[in-house]
Amino acid sequence: xxxxxxxxxxxxxxxxxxxxxxxxxxxxxxxxxxxxxxxxxxxxxxxxxxxxxxxxxxxxxxxxxxxxxxxxxxxxxxxxxxxxxxxxxxxxxxxxxxxxxxxxxxxxxxxxxxxxxxxxxxxxxxxxxxxxxxxxxxxxxxxxxxxxxxxxxxxxxxxxxxxxxxxxxxxxxxxxxxxxxxxxxxxxxxxxxxxxxxxxxxxxxxxxxxxxxxxxxxxxxxxxxxxxxxxxxxxxxxxxxxxxxxxxxxxxxxxxxxxxxxxxxxxxxxxxxxxxxxxxxxxxxxxxxxxxxxxxxxxxxxxxxxxxxxxxxxxxxxxxxxxxxxxxxxxxxxxxxxxxxxxxxxxxxxxxxxxxxxxxxxxxxxxxxxxxxxxxxxxxxxxxxxxxxxxxxxxxxxxxxxxxxxxxxxxxxxxxxxxxxxxxxxxxxxxxxxxxxxxxxxxxxxxxxxxxxxxxxxxxxxxxxxxxxxxxxxxxxxxxxxxxxxxxxxxxxxxx
Amino acid sequence: xxxxxxxxxxxxxxxxxxxxxxxxxxxxxxxxxxxxxxxxxxxxxxxxxxxxxxxxxxxxxxxxxxxxxxxxxxxxxxxxxxxxxxxxxxxxxxxxxxxxxxxxxxxxxxxxxxxxxxxxxxxxxxxxxxxxxxxxxxxxxxxxxxxxxxxxxxxxxxxxxxxxxxxxxxxxxxxxxxxxxxxxxxxxxxxxxxxxxxxxxxxxxxxxxxxxxxxxxxxxxxxxxxxxxxxxxxxxxxxxxxxxxxxxxxxxxxxxxxxxxxxxxxxxxxxxxxxxxxxxxxxxxxxxxxxxxxxxxxxxxxxxxxxxxxxxxxxxxxxxxxxxxxxxxxxxxxxxxxxxxxxxxxxxxxxxxxxxxxxxxxxxxxxxxxxxxxxxxxxxxxxxxxxxxxxxxxxxxxxxxxxxxxxxxxxxx
Numbered sequence: 065x066x067x068x069x070x071x072x073x074x075x076x077x078x079x080x081x082x083x084x085x086x087x088x089x090x091x092x093x094x095x096x097x098x099x100x101x102x103x104x105x106x107x108x109x110x111x112x113x114x115x116x117x118x119x120x121x122x123x124x125x126x127x128x129x130x131x132x133x134x135x136x137x138x139x140x141x142x143x144x145x146x147x148x149x150x151x152x153x154x155x156x157x158x159x160x161x162x163x164x165x166x167x168x169x170x171x172x173x174x175x176x177x178x179x180x181x182x183x184x185x186x187x188x189x190x191x192x193x194x195x196x197x198x199x200x201x202x203x204x205x206x207x208x209x210x211x212x213x214x215x216x217x218x219x220x221x222x223x224x225x226x227x228x229x230x231x232x233x234x235x236x237x238x239x240x241x242x243x244x245x246x247x248x249x250x251x252x253x254x255x256x257x258x259x260x261x262x263x264x265x266x267x268x269x270x271x272x273x274x275x276x277x278x279x280x281x282x283x284x285x286x287x288x289x290x291x292x293x294x295x296x297x298x299x300x301x302x303x304x305x306x307x308x309x310x311x312x313x314x315x316x317x318x319x320x321x322x323x324x325x326x327x328x329x330x331x332x333x334x335x336x337x338x339x340x341x342x343x344x345x346x347x348x349x350x351x352x353x354x355x356x357x358x359x360x361x362x363x364x365x366x367x368x369x370x371x372x373x374x375x376x377x378x379x380x381x382x383x384x385x386x387x388x389x390x391x392x393x394x395x396x397x398x399x400x401x402x403x404x405x406x407x408x409x410x411x412x413x414x415x416x417x418x419x420x421x422x423x424x425x426x427x428x429x430x431x432x433x434x435x436x437x438x439x440x441x442x443x444x445x446x447x448x449x450x451x452x453x454x455x456x457x458x459x460x461x462x463x464x465x466x467x468x469x470x471x472x473x474x475x476x477x478x479x480x481x482x483x484x485x486x487x488x489x490x491x492x493x494x495x496x497x498x499x500x501x502x503x504x505x506x507x508x509x510x511x512x513x514x515x516x517x518x519x520x521x522x523x524x525x526x527x528x529x530x531x532x533x534x535x536x537x538x539x540x541x542x543x544x545x546x547x548x549x550x551x552x553x554x555x556x557x558x559x560x
Numbered sequence: 561x562x563x564x565x566x567x568x569x570x571x572x573x574x575x576x577x578x579x580x581x582x583x584x585x586x587x588x589x590x591x592x593x594x595x596x597x598x599x600x601x602x603x604x605x606x607x608x609x610x611x612x613x614x615x616x617x618x619x620x621x622x623x624x625x626x627x628x629x630x631x632x633x634x635x636x637x638x639x640x641x642x643x644x645x646x647x648x649x650x651x652x653x654x655x656x657x658x659x660x661x662x663x664x665x666x667x668x669x670x671x672x673x674x675x676x677x678x679x680x681x682x683x684x685x686x687x688x689x690x691x692x693x694x695x696x697x698x699x700x701x702x703x704x705x706x707x708x709x710x711x712x713x714x715x716x717x718x719x720x721x722x723x724x725x726x727x728x729x730x731x732x733x734x735x736x737x738x739x740x741x742x743x744x745x746x747x748x749x750x751x752x753x754x755x756x757x758x759x760x761x762x763x764x765x766x767x768x769x770x771x772x773x774x775x776x777x778x779x780x781x782x783x784x785x786x787x788x789x790x791x792x793x794x795x796x797x798x799x800x801x802x803x804x805x806x807x808x809x810x811x812x813x814x815x816x817x818x819x820x821x822x823x824x825x826x827x828x829x830x831x832x833x834x835x836x837x838x839x840x841x842x843x844x845x846x847x848x849x850x851x852x853x854x855x856x857x858x859x860x861x862x863x864x865x866x867x868x869x870x871x872x873x874x875x876x877x878x879x880x881x882x883x884x885x886x887x888x889x890x891x892x893x894x895x896x897x898x899x900x901x902x903x904x905x906x907x908x909x910x911x912x913x914x915x916x917x918x919x920x921x922x923x924x925x926x927x928x929x930x931x932x933x934x935x936x937x938x939x940x941x942x943x944x945x946x947x948x949x950x951x952x953x954x955x956x957x958x959x960x961x962x963x964x965x966x967x968x969x970x971x972x973x
Binding site: 171173174175196217218220224228229231232241243245247249252253254259260261262263264265267268269285286288308311312314315316354355356357358360361362414415416417418443446447448481482483484485486487488489490498501502503505506507509510512513514515516517519528 | 664665666667668669689690709719720722723732736737738739740742743744745746747748749750751752753755756758759760776777806807809826827828829830832833834870871872873874899900901945946947950951953954956957958970
């Protein structure tokens with residue numbers, strides 16, 4: 065234990081209990097152990113205290129106490145993050161939004177909602193469904209993840225292909241800064257042109273600029289018609305190429321997802337059985353939304369491309385129950401992989417959409433060479449790949465090989481002009497790899513941005529930015545290399 | 561405001577050190593201008609001016625076409641009183657250069673130099689079947705549009721331009737070459753410095769290059785206009801009915817000349833179906849030329865706007881009704897109900913000396929005139945708040961010498 069260990073005095077605990085109630089302050093080892101990591105299980109730490117306020121005012125008051133106590137704070141939503149961003153800082157505090165679950169306002173006329181940060185993503189859409197509206201971002205963990213957490217990671221989801229990530233949907237935020245001051249940024253109306261867009265850098269800042277307590281989001285009108293398409297392929301490569309061709313043809317479905325054979329098997333063997341055929345090497349799940357005519361025309365085009373690239377079976381459905389079943393399989397895919405091995409490393413990288421096959425292939429080789437089991441399920445339409453590597457964390461050598469493969473996949477993406485993360489964030493997992501993408505000056509500027517919002521490094525210190533200098537980790541930005549694949553699509557006729 | 565004493569020798573020296581041409585009268589409006597032809601020389605110039613800024617008393621203003629210079633008063637950015645224009649198109653390297661760094665049709669992305677002409681970029685990507693937002697015609701550069709926070713007619717359906725910004729390269733006030741984001745349609749790697757630069761009017765240093773997400777060119781497009789209404793407020797009510805009709809997917813929707821204007825875009829069959837629905841909603845519907853005509857129509861109104869009111873959609877009709885009571889005919893105003901903007905032309909402002917205080921809507925400080933008008937929500941005189949401290953520290957971090965600062969921007973609060 066280091067000599068700078070901060071301990072919470074009984075007085076501070078009592079003050080916190082006065083603010084948030086006894087139920088909102090947890091210092092017992094059992095409770096604290098439940099917060100030792102987020103969904104990135106490879107790194108754990110124990111917080112000194114877990115504080116769960118119910119309102120912005122409580123959060124602001126709690127911050128003042130924690131600050132006086134000399135603790136740093138890690139904001140936390142549901143802890144579904146996959147990069148360690150919500151992992152506690154040893155002997156710091158967790159400030160969680162688990163009890164901030166109120167939908168404060170749904171304004172159907174102006175199409176916005178104001179919610180507390182702890183509202184679960186799917187509950188927001190449920191709350192506005194009666195008004196014929198919905199909330200766009202739909203991460204696969206949407207039945208558990210919170211809107212505040214989505215803001216922290218700028219989360220996307222399958223329908224991000226059409227609707228974009230969280231930053232396109234947030235209109236305003238209420239935040240608490242490191243002095244315990246409450247700040248309002250933006251609001252339901254358009255951004256005034258004479259002000260800086262401070263929402264921009266805050267969204268996706270992984271809890272390092274302050275605690276978001278309330279969020280105002282835009283709502284979208286429900287589409288007239290939604291059709292889900294299932295296209296079955298004998299080859300994962302062909303499936304990837306079909307997606308690249310759909311992008312090249314400028315087709316506009318709302319989601320394009322790919323699941324490979326191992327994922328299909330895991331899903332079909334689980335309670336989430338979606339009816340994906342077990343003889344397919346890859347499944348492409350596509351959703352098309354809009355007016356009747358638009359959906360009919362776009363679905364026909366999608367199927368034409370899929371068939372041109374070798375889809376041996378295609379299905380279309382507008383039946384809500386069947387659509388729900390198909391999507392449950394996709395969204396539950398990570399959970400279903402628990403059948404394969406006790407632990408799952410979910411990589412999250414982005415490739416240019418012209419180079420999907422190349423990166424999937426690099427991931428396959430990296431895992432094969434290290435005797436690792438790889439399953440692919442990803443947001444193909446966005447180029448956001450999730451190579452999932454099954455492992456057992458009790459096997460130290462396997463953990464080493466998993467991390468090595470993860471690094472190789474990241475490097476392949478960066479060399480192809482891609483990036484380290486599309487929606488899960490950098491957190492603890494990819495700090496050193498930031499040096500693959502950014503120069504020392506870029507990283508110093510990012511640190512200065514952080515310091516402008518939080519000069520005392522009170523919020524989530526030691527995350528996202530490399531703790532060691534890039535020279536120390538012997539890494540520097542990688543050059544982008546040209547594609548090793550033919551530039552034209554491989555289908556008959558090529559790209560339009 | 562008394563002109564600042566500028567040390568021209570210091571400017572000359574910095575330009576010489578950087579190898580950058582200086583023209584005391586060659587800028588927009590006859591102002592002094594520097595014309596760097598490489599990013600390296602621009603960085604050296606900024607660093608040199610930054611180290612001399614206290615003595616030289618100079619401020620550097622990145623300028624594209626100069627179309628948005630209304631954000632600072634003429635005596636601050638046009639005259640040789642200390643504001644030196646930085647001609648960003650000079651980095652394109654000569655006449656005829658498009659400024660396109662990379663257009664990847666298969667990925668639907670465009671990367672271009674900040675000084676690139678937006679209309680040239682739009683023409684380039686149109687060849688590959690794409691559109692670049694904002695839908696602006698006329699003189700504008702990509703960097704200028706982004707720095708000014710401008711959006712176009714398509715904001716109604718696509719959101720503001722900054723939502724389509726994927727990444728940037730920029731040079732800060734110390735001359736550092738920086739990068740943020742990337743060229744991908746999805747990416748959350750690192751802090752979004754580029755989002756901070758969008759709408760920041762260059763106060764953190766010039767944008768050098770930007771990457772944008774592109775939209776597919778629609779299969780069909782129809783520009784439709786209702787018959788004239790008795791008032792602008794009535795046309796707004798009609799427009800809001802169109803917005804509320806979930807079976808119509810309008811690309812753009814605005815009011816001008818007391819008529820409701822709708823741009824439909826998408827699959828051919830869908831556009832035809834939406835038109836049939838619109839015929840039931842909008843009396844006297846007529847078709848106009850689609851495409852550039854529609855966009856220019858809006859732009860003409862937006863360009864002459866002296867002031868922009870922003871509210872929420874449900875309050876647009878009430879706001880317009882109030883304005884018509886006070887100001888009379890609002891035919892020349894451009895009203896975008898879905899985005900909740902009301903752009904009023906300059907000629908109405910002479911009669912608008914008192915009404916803004918009575919409106920619960922924000923004034924856009926971009927408006928050049930009348931300077932007496934102030935945002936009613938402007939908290940001047942209030943104690944400093946966290947946002948103000950953040951802004952102050954951001955400026956300190958990225959422009960420590962104050963080389964790029966603009967008086968009165970950003971607004972406090």
